[in-house]
Amino acid sequence: MKSVITCEINGEPRDALADGRDTLLELLRDRLGLTGTKEGCGNGNCGACTVLMNGEPVCACLVLAGEAHGAKITTIEGIARGNTLHPVQSALIAHGGTQCGFCTPGIVLSAVALLDRNPHPSPHEIRHAIAGNLCRCTGYDKIVEAIAAVAHGTNIDVKPAP
Amino acid sequence: MTSLHDTAPIAPMRVVGQRLPRVDAGERVTGRAIYPADLTRPGMITGLIKRSPHAHARIVKIDATKALALKGVIAVVTSADFPEIKPNTIIPFGETGADAWVSAVIVLARDRVLWRGQPVAAVAAVDAHVARAALDLIDVTYEPLPHVMSIAGAILAGAPLLSPDLKPKGFDTGTPIVRNAGSRTLIERGDTAAALQSSAVVGGVDAVIDTAHQGYIEPHACVAETDAGGFVTLWASSQGAFQTEIQTAVLLGLPQSKIKVIPLEIGGGFGGKITVHVEPIAARLAQISGRPVKIVMSREEMLTGGSGPAAAAQIDVRVGADAQGRITAIAGHYLLDTGGIPGTPTTLLMQASAACYQTPCLRLEGIDIMTNKPRTEAYRGPGGIQAAFAMEQAIDEVALKLNIDPLELRRRNAAVTGSLMPVGTPFPSIGLTTILDRVAAHACWRDPIAPGSLPRGRGLALGYWRGTSMTSAAHVTISGDGRPMVTMGSVDISGTRTTMAQVAAEEFGLSIGDVHVASGDTKSAGYSDAAAGSRVGRTMAAAVSEACRDALAQLTRRAAEKLQTTVANVTYASGVFRSGAAAPASISLADLMRATLTDGAIVGRGVSTKLPFGVEIGAHVADVEADPETGQVTVLRYTAFQDVGRALNPVAVEGQIEGSVVQGLGWALTEGFDYAADGRLRNASLLDYRMPTALDVPPIECVLIETPVPGVPYGLRGVGEMPIVPPAATIANALRRALGVRLTHMPMTPERVLAAIKGANFGKASG
Numbered sequence: 001m002k003s004v005i006t007c008e009i010n011g012e013p014r015d016a017l018a019d020g021r022d023t024l025l026e027l028l029r030d031r032l033g034l035t036g037t038k039e040g041c042g043n044g045n046c047g048a049c050t051v052l053m054n055g056e057p058v059c060a061c062l063v064l065a066g067e068a069h070g071a072k073i074t075t076i077e078g079i080a081r082g083n084t085l086h087p088v089q090s091a092l093i094a095h096g097g098t099q100c101g102f103c104t105p106g107i108v109l110s111a112v113a114l115l116d117r118n119p120h121p122s123p124h125e126i127r128h129a130i131a132g133n134l135c136r137c138t139g140y141d142k143i144v145e146a147i148a149a150v151a152h153g154t155n156i157d158v159k160p161a162p
Numbered sequence: 163m164t165s166l167h168d169t170a171p172i173a174p175m176r177v178v179g180q181r182l183p184r185v186d187a188g189e190r191v192t193g194r195a196i197y198p199a200d201l202t203r204p205g206m207i208t209g210l211i212k213r214s215p216h217a218h219a220r221i222v223k224i225d226a227t228k229a230l231a232l233k234g235v236i237a238v239v240t241s242a243d244f245p246e247i248k249p250n251t252i253i254p255f256g257e258t259g260a261d262a263w264v265s266a267v268i269v270l271a272r273d274r275v276l277w278r279g280q281p282v283a284a285v286a287a288v289d290a291h292v293a294r295a296a297l298d299l300i301d302v303t304y305e306p307l308p309h310v311m312s313i314a315g316a317i318l319a320g321a322p323l324l325s326p327d328l329k330p331k332g333f334d335t336g337t338p339i340v341r342n343a344g345s346r347t348l349i350e351r352g353d354t355a356a357a358l359q360s361s362a363v364v365g366g367v368d369a370v371i372d373t374a375h376q377g378y379i380e381p382h383a384c385v386a387e388t389d390a391g392g393f394v395t396l397w398a399s400s401q402g403a404f405q406t407e408i409q410t411a412v413l414l415g416l417p418q419s420k421i422k423v424i425p426l427e428i429g430g431g432f433g434g435k436i437t438v439h440v441e442p443i444a445a446r447l448a449q450i451s452g453r454p455v456k457i458v459m460s461r462e463e464m465l466t467g468g469s470g471p472a473a474a475a476q477i478d479v480r481v482g483a484d485a486q487g488r489i490t491a492i493a494g495h496y497l498l499d500t501g502g503i504p505g506t507p508t509t510l511l512m513q514a515s516a517a518c519y520q521t522p523c524l525r526l527e528g529i530d531i532m533t534n535k536p537r538t539e540a541y542r543g544p545g546g547i548q549a550a551f552a553m554e555q556a557i558d559e560v561a562l563k564l565n566i567d568p569l570e571l572r573r574r575n576a577a578v579t580g581s582l583m584p585v586g587t588p589f590p591s592i593g594l595t596t597i598l599d600r601v602a603a604h605a606c607w608r609d610p611i612a613p614g615s616l617p618r619g620r621g622l623a624l625g626y627w628r629g630t631s632m633t634s635a636a637h638v639t640i641s642g643d644g645r646p647m648v649t650m651g652s653v654d655i656s657g658t659r660t661t662m663a664q665v666a667a668e669e670f671g672l673s674i675g676d677v678h679v680a681s682g683d684t685k686s687a688g689y690s691d692a693a694a695g696s697r698v699g700r701t702m703a704a705a706v707s708e709a710c711r712d713a714l715a716q717l718t719r720r721a722a723e724k725l726q727t728t729v730a731n732v733t734y735a736s737g738v739f740r741s742g743a744a745a746p747a748s749i750s751l752a753d754l755m756r757a758t759l760t761d762g763a764i765v766g767r768g769v770s771t772k773l774p775f776g777v778e779i780g781a782h783v784a785d786v787e788a789d790p791e792t793g794q795v796t797v798l799r800y801t802a803f804q805d806v807g808r809a810l811n812p813v814a815v816e817g818q819i820e821g822s823v824v825q826g827l828g829w830a831l832t833e834g835f836d837y838a839a840d841g842r843l844r845n846a847s848l849l850d851y852r853m854p855t856a857l858d859v860p861p862i863e864c865v866l867i868e869t870p871v872p873g874v875p876y877g878l879r880g881v882g883e884m885p886i887v888p889p890a891a892t893i894a895n896a897l898r899r900a901l902g903v904r905l906t907h908m909p910m911t912p913e914r915v916l917a918a919i920k921g922a923n924f925g926k927a928s929g
Binding site (some may be wrong): 019021029033035036037038039040041042043045046048075076077079080085088089092093094095096098099100101102103104105108126127128130131132133134135136137138139140141142143144 | 183184186187188189190191192193194195196197199200202289291376377378379380381427428429430432458460461462655656657813814816817820821822823824825847848849853855856857859861862
């Protein structure tokens with residue numbers, strides 16, 4: 001059984017026909033082509049599919065597409081303003097906070113949500129905020145450093161190339 | 163090839179050695195990087211795999227009639243749709259070749275399933291919902307067979323034999339054959355038994371290590387499509403495009419010239435994405451249906467038989483020493499769980515575990531044992547962490563028995579340049595003693611452990627990994643505006659595009675922003691081995707620098723013509739060709755290309771084969787705290803010392819070390835497969851298979867030491883594998899000092915820590 005889901009994604013009104021079994025993740029990736037949101041586990045354990053739903057970080061794989069009807073969704077595609085990166089994105093680049101990149105969109109969304117409600121988190125608060133996002137490449141240090149740099153307004157510019 | 167690099171390039175270097183962000187990082191932080199699961203092709207359909215519910219069974223019959231009748235189902239394949247690959251079908255692969263039969267059994271079972279989750283059939287349908295329904299309609303009749311789920315069980319007399327027809331290799335006359343053995347390797351010099359007998363002390367540890375998983379966040383995925391002429395294109399997330407190509411071609415019975423692999427982004431591999439898993443199935447479904455087919459594994463599939471975990475092990479080590487703390491003998495017995503298919507190698511991990519020490523007598527015996535688990539696959543320094551968990555604890559026992567500082571004991575026995583490696587040949591340039599000096603001088607070793615209310619302890623362990631070299635190829639063309647465009651035959655799993663852009667920029671004297679580096683597909687790039695074995699940075703640097711120099715030589719001939727002088731009179735630096743002093747004249751690389759673009763392509767070629775190894779050595783120090791009430795272990799401080807030869811890009815090097823250490827801490831403390839007696843995996847999710855989160859690990863401090871390797875560009879060493887080797891032993895040695903007990907079962911979960919404490923108390927109580 002399919003139904004039309006109407007929601008606001010990254011500030012744009014969107015309609016999509018979704019199967020009753022579709023998750024928000026499938027709606028975004030398969031029905032709307034927003035593939036920046038990744039699927040790492042499909043049951044809310046890895047955080048790769050983190051998006052903001054009405055401002056709150058959620059695992060898109062745990063939300064049914066039908067539940068997104070009428071909601072405001074922010075995905076990784078909506079974080080930069082055109083070609084201007086969000087400070088969290090710039091800082092992750094500058095600090096080496098992305099390696100294979102598969103967990104990165106989820107990390108960005110969790111960090112953006114954290115800084116929205118707590119602009120000056122401690123390193124422990126940062127680790128707590130991304131504890132639902134598994135990263136297997138970085139060991140987390142450079143991600144935490146990047147988010148801390150945004151919080152303290154330091155060193156978020158990408159070093160100019162020689 | 164080697165002579166090119168015998169003298170160090172211009173120092174100080176401008177781009178090599180700089181802390182630079184990844185050239186592809188912008189794509190990653192914006193979600194624009196494309197992995198195979200993100201790809202959609204016109205008319206694409208979805209493939210899913212049906213897996214065995216039995217740990218060991220004969221397949222009696224597969225009936226797909228009902229599945230094929232379901233509306234929306236387009237094709238079903240079983241092993242009958244693939245040519246039968248016999249054991250010992252050796253294909254060119256890695257250092258010694260690989261058996262395509264192993265890949266074939268992993269991809270699709272034929273007559274017998276050897277582990278739960280082994281593929282038995284696959285379906286392609288219009289969407290995933292229909293495909294899932296179709297899987298349930300494929301009827302498979304099994305005749306269950308007895309199974310065995312552990313090394314300890316598999317070697318018992320009477321255990322079910324997994325390969326009754328197999329004649330295990332390496333058991334000489336007189337050596338009793340171990341039940342379910344695949345092969346045996348022995349490395350021996352001197353009379354180890356006698357030396358242990360007469361040693362002042364012997365430190366021993368009998369360790370058991372559970373199966374773990376590489377844990378890459380991106381599940382296996384690919385898209386396959388065929389053209390009207392039967393040419394197959396495969397978009398893959400793989401550690402080696404050429405290795406995916408040859409395995410898929412052989413499994414399909416297709417000439418290699420009829421298949422092209424296009425590497426997309428790879429969301430982590432760590433050794434688990436070298437063997438093909440879904441690719442040949444997607445390709446066959448695409449051939450049959452005439453439609454592009456995408457297959458994406460679920461996490462549950464990956465954990466329960468869809469991908470190869472890292473080997474469980476049983477490792478017993480004895481280290482003898484004299485009263486002055488000089489090692490007299492090292493004996494190690496390594497049983498490695500190979501899963502359902504024999505052939506997981508033991509030789510490198512055995513050598514690695516003993517490589518840091520000089521010893522007159524050595525006896526290392528390794529055997530791979532078959533169990534009804536998924537076939538073991540490589541995991542970052544394969545076997546290194548398991549072996550070090552036993553060996554470095556045994557060394558620590560010697561230090562305790564002799565009451566010698568564990569760092570001092572290691573200094574007295576450290577391997578040095580020219581001392582004998584376990585295989586009996588002299589060590590090439592290594593900086594172990596320098597590393598130990600740096601540890602001794604560092605605050606992580608000198609400072610007292612910060613006080614706390616719970617028991618705390620400090621541990622030290624060494625690590626070694628040989629890595630490999632094999633073959634890498636690159637070519638450089640020059641675009642019409644004079645900018646070098648590099649195409650590599652290797653995929654990028656560790657920032658290779660960035661580090662190779664640094665190498666190319668260095669060679670051309672340009673900015674990193676003025677060079678472009680990409681991984682080519684298998685029909686547009688030169689053959690390269692897989693991105694594995696800590697080899698790509700070093701060997702691709704050799705190939706890229708050779709390709710750049712070849713291109714520059716061609717450009718110099720062209721510049722000489724334009725400048726109306728001889729080649730010998732032309733010099734090149736930083737994007738400008740200049741003629742000699744007699745008639746000074748110059749032309750920029752950009753102007754030269756604009757003037758000569760239509761005169762023919764500039765193609766610089768570089769191939770690196772059999773570069774000297776860049777062996778990796780390091781030492782790790784950790785402070786831990788353990789709660790005797792709960793068994794909970796907290797890592798308070800962690801410092802990793804490593805000789806990296808030369809850090810091509812320190813950000814990338816630290817990233818490799820930090821990530822590798824945290825993977826090691828995961829296996830050390832929480833990651834282990836929990837198999838039920840019936841062969842079910844009880845923790846087949848990332849909730850229950852517990853990888854470290856940001857809250858579980860401390861910051862990892864990296865101390866980089868640079869002892870260049872002669873004959874290798876920039877003196878580079880491998881980086882990424884070694885740092886996963888010491889963590890478990892480092893934590894175990896710290897816990898020994900915190901709690902007074904040895905943790906010999908890995909992962910060292912709270913239950914096991916508690917059991918060890920209780921066992922020790924019980925032991926005391928009963929005298």
